[in-house]
Every structure is written in structure tokens, then in C-alpha cells.
Amino acid sequence: MNRSFPTITIDLVLNRNIAKDVMRAVLHSILFHRLFGTVKEQIFEILDVTMPGVDDPEIKRIVDEKVDAFWKGVEGGTTKHGQITVTLSEKRARKSWFSTGEEEVPWEQWNVTAEIRQPISDRERQKFDLDLASALTKSLKLMLDYASSEQGRAAVPPITNAIGISPFPVKMTVKIGGVEIA
Structure with missing residues (x-):
């Protein structure tokens, strides 16, 4: 049975000087709002x-x-944009005639797409930073609004295992130019 699941997209244009810090903060913020164990902030x-x-x-x-x-x-590549995808899944008993075990079934996905640009002048850098701050504020609002919405709450499957920081498997994948990298 193929069940569709919500996919939330966050688009960012990043200054290369702070790109890693921004991506780290955005991924952590997504996880902060979607992990259900005891989370130390x-x-x-x-x-x-x-x-x-x-x-x-x-x-x-x-x-x-x-x-x-x-x-x-x-x-290292020619393209200066990519994506990190965070997929939240639940473990379910595999339903087939000849095999037993569990399978991971996704229930939500977050796509963080980013393009790296380098501002040239100080004035361009200031505008760039203001635009990025605005985009981060909007992405944080999106996370909060979605996680607290009826749709966001309905996407979460029943929690049957309360051990650890997350009762659900979390998988992250990185794609650069549409190609998944390790």
C-alpha cells in the first residue's frame, strides 16, 4: 500500500561564508519540532x-x-545548489507471504533546498543578509505552523515505542544537482 505523506519544502539562498551554519541550524530546528522523545535544547x-x-x-x-x-x-562540483531531505518514518510489520520483519514507512518529509551565492559588494552583502534573515524567519514560522497544525499532528503515527530521543527512524539524504551523495 503506497500512502502519500506530507512534504514540506524550505528554499534558501545562502552566502557561502555562513552556509554550513545556516544548514545546520535549519536541520536542527526541523528535528527539534519533530522528535518526540526527551529533547535537550x-x-x-x-x-x-x-x-x-x-x-x-x-x-x-x-x-x-x-x-x-x-x-x-x-x-567541489560545478553546481552551487543542492538539497538535504529529512524523512521521518515509522516501523511497521512487513506484510508479505514469505517474509517477516519490519519495514520503514515514511510519514513526513522535509526538503531543504539551498543555493550558494557570493555577494560582491558590501551593499549587496547587507541586502543578502537581510533577505536570508527574512527567509530563516519564514522557515521557522513554517516549521512552527506546520508542526502545530491539524495536518501536522495528523501526520504523526501512534507512538508505540517511547525509548530514546525519537520513537521514529530519521533518515537524511543529500542531493547535489539531483544526484544523491554519501
């Missing part, structure tokens, strides 16, 4: 925008790994 300050994060060694490792892969992909 962390704060990210990006261009006077305060974004919540998750202070957990495993989450930090995964986010850093994916942001570094994204950065290497855009810096």
Missing part, C-alpha cells in the same frame, strides 16, 4: 534569528555529517 543564532536545536551527540553527528557532505558537494 540547543540555540542557534544566525543573523539575529534564534533557532532551536537538539543537543544530542547522535543527532549532532548525523546533521554535521550531512551538512559536510552537502558542502563538499557544492564546493
